[in-house]
Amino acid sequence: MLSNSLKEIKKSVVILDTCILQYLNNKLIRDDIFKLLKAVEENKNILRVSDFSTYELFSECKPEREKQLSEIWEMFPRYQVVPKVTRTAAHLSTFYRYEENTKGLTISDGDKIVGATAYLTNSYVFTADLNDFPRPFFVEKFRKTIRYKDKEREKMIALYILRADYSVFSHKFKENEN
Amino acid sequence: MESTRQITSQDEAIEIDGENFRIGTESIPQVEQKEKVSSRELIERLEDAIEKEDLVFPELREQQRC
Numbered sequence: 001m002l003s004n005s006l007k008e009i010k011k012s013v014v015i016l017d018t019c020i021l022q023y024l025n026n027k028l029i030r031d032d033i034f035k036l037l038k039a040v041e042e043n044k045n046i047l048r049v050s051d052f053s054t055y056e057l058f059s060e061c062k063p064e065r066e067k068q069l070s071e072i073w074e075m076f077p078r079y080q081v082v083p084k085v086t087r088t089a090a091h092l093s094t095f096y097r098y099e100e101n102t103k104g105l106t107i108s109d110g111d112k113i114v115g116a117t118a119y120l121t122n123s124y125v126f127t128a129d130l131n132d133f134p135r136p137f138f139v140e141k142f143r144k145t146i147r148y149k150d151k152e153r154e155k156m157i158a159l160y161i162l163r164a165d166y167s168v169f170s171h172k173f174k175e176n177e178n
Numbered sequence: 179m180e181s182t183r184q185i186t187s188q189d190e191a192i193e194i195d196g197e198n199f200r201i202g203t204e205s206i207p208q209v210e211q212k213e214k215v216s217s218r219e220l221i222e223r224l225e226d227a228i229e230k231e232d233l234v235f236p237e238l239r240e241q242q243r244c
Contacts, residue, residue, distance in 0.1 A: 034221065072224060
């Protein structure tokens with residue numbers, strides 16, 4: 001059940017999906033994202049990222065931007081993409097492909113890596129795209145909708161904090177073994 | 179494919195920074211950081227860099243887009 005309260009998300013690790021960082025580029029929604037990040041931190045959660053985000057953010061990055069980004073990026077606690085992460089991500093890919101609700105979805109390898117890291121570490125995922133961490137594998141624990149005006153046009157974005165559904169993963173792993 | 183270890187407990191505690199955290203039983207190593215900062219400081223420094231230094235995160239290429 002979705003609880004639209006951050007209270008239950010406490011003393012845990014919250015992994016920031018790469019797109020959350022990129023949405024900080026948008027002046028119109030930046031303050032709302034920072035407010036939410038601060039609220040998450042106030043609940044004694046720890047913010048981390050997957051090191052796969054390094055690849056995503058630094059790919060084709062111009063040298064001057066790379067230098068600017070490197071300085072702040074060094075401060076981000078980053079989970080390494082170790083073999084158990086890639087192997088779990090591969091399982092996740094297989095699960096998505098054969099599950100009725102997720103087959104046909106286009107989910108990037110990066111999102112599978114982040115999802116696998118969150119599963120393995122029992123962390124939450126903070127994202128702006130629910131489809132990248134789909135049900136039934138991930139469930140919403142918190143959602144905040146931001147409405148804003150961009151050049152007189154009403155726009156909307158939703159931010160989500162998700163968590164792996166361990167019963168679903170467990171069931172899928174058992175199915176996979178048979 | 180070799181089966182990955184399953185985690186079913188969401189309540190296994192681990193101590194980080196003197197606090198008990200509910201973290202899965204698998205430990206994933208972290209990249210060594212030159213400078214370790216708290217999450218609060220990270221947010222503040224990030225906010226500062228974006229506001230004052232005009233830090234912009236690069237956009238994802240189409241195939242990476244989330």
